[in-house]
Amino acid sequence: FNCNGSNLAYRRETFSEIGGYQQIKQVVTGDDTLLLQKIKQIGRWQIRFTTMPDSLVKSWPEETPRQVFNQRLRWGSGGLSYSPQALSFALAVFIFILLLFLSPFFWLAGSISMFWLLGFALKIIQEARVMAAGWRVFRLPTEWMSFSLLQLIHIPAILTFSIGGHLFGFKWKGQKFKRTRETASAQLKTETP
Template sequence: MLPMWLIGIIFILLIAYGILIRFYTKSWKQMPEQITGKEAMDDAPTFSVIIPARNEATTILPLLESIKKQSYLLEYVEIIVIDDHSEDHTAALVQKFRAENQGRLTVRLISLKEDALNSYKKKAIETGIAAAKKEWIVCTDADCTVPVQWLQSYAERIRKAGPVFIAAPVSLIPTPTSVKKHRLLYIFQTLDFLTLQGITGASVYKNVHTMCNGANLAYKRDTFYEVNGFKGIDTIASGDDMLLMHKIWKRHPQKIQYLKSKEAIVETAAAATWRAFINQRIRWASKATRYEDKRIFGVLLLVYLFNCSFLLLLVMSFFNVCYFYAFFWFWIAKTFTELPFITSVASFFDKRQLLRYFFIFQPLHIGYTILAGFLGSFGKYEWKGRVVK
């Protein structure tokens, strides 16, 4: 016989989790989708695209070429690549691209001088912003590619809403390695990433907590300095996106926007191996205890406790098979709770074909959530060939 107090606690967690997911689902669906046009604008905003890069020789040129193809007037755009002590020929490729596009596109390369830091990426972004000459800072990663109307989409959102910070969508694409050897890993992390993207959009739209992804965001250069940039969060290895976003939100709580536009979706390669994937998620989880936004901390705590309840049921099933039946029942309940949300988000990103795997990946998702959350709080991880904490 199962102790009713235990089942009662897990059931309460399920109800609370269901209410949360229902809120995200409703908010995501309510958010209007922006259809980006191609018309020129009066007083068009200007953009400095900041790209930190470390050992990105295989990816930096596709990104630069995708920026070069923007429908937006390139005279309003500058690209600043900050080379973070690369050990390959990343810098040489950027210099070559710069020379080939002299007079058509402003490209600058800055070499990061500082060493022995815990947050090289923040220092790289800060260095790039110091050199920037445009009104808006647009951040992306060196392993991404951007769509043709990326900057046009940002410009229209700026014109319509008058924000100071914009979070925007990111989508995972498979690498040759993931297609051949790790297809299940690609599917699993894509489903997980879709959930995060949906929560990001819904939470920003309703202004319930701050969330974004550093591969696709923008903010006013003056606003960055208004909140003293990364000061106070500069010793944390991760958090160049969400921790900065919260600092800006505290100063301008009504001027944070989410750009729900398919023309603004930045694509980035999925992690090629399970080790790389876990390292990435630990890095993301590592900033959780440093959030000043207690609203998101409450959400993370609820999600973590709910997932831990599955582990508890699974362990106890070794002593009583009834606990396994309870585990399976809650597994089904969790799936049906999340399905409307993930379906809506997957439709926006054109990835509904992956939903057939959603149910079977639930136990793996529960296990990884518990592991990444624990190691993110107490462990170290490797990023760009460096071990940080």
């Protein structure tokens, strides 16, 4: 479903068979995931997730808040180019997150019961399970305090960057990108300065 290009390996034969990045070269972000989806679509190749700690590729984070903001907008801009199955899943997750965000307001207005807390608890429990597994497999220190504090901004951040990535431009590698009417899918074109 998803992958990270900085920690992705594939056979040259596989890359050649699917035509490499030719069909997705116009996409500014998500080309790694789209490549993985093309490999899966062919069905001839196995896709495996490595859990060997020595296979972990570390990359440097962005240095400034503005760079982080632009990075997240770029990441949020790629969803519309995913396969129909991945897009359906992403849309379902987005709707779930949006409902979680709106639920406290509806509850305060007396429109719904506190049942929404169950959805929020399920979100946190599932994410905690994934994080705990990642920390264990890659022998990383557990960061429960950071995990807990980030829950306060996680839902607003998901909504901000997934919507903002499609509506607003962003800067990446010294260039400005903005969605145009002609590229209403997830293809972004460079703005002229």
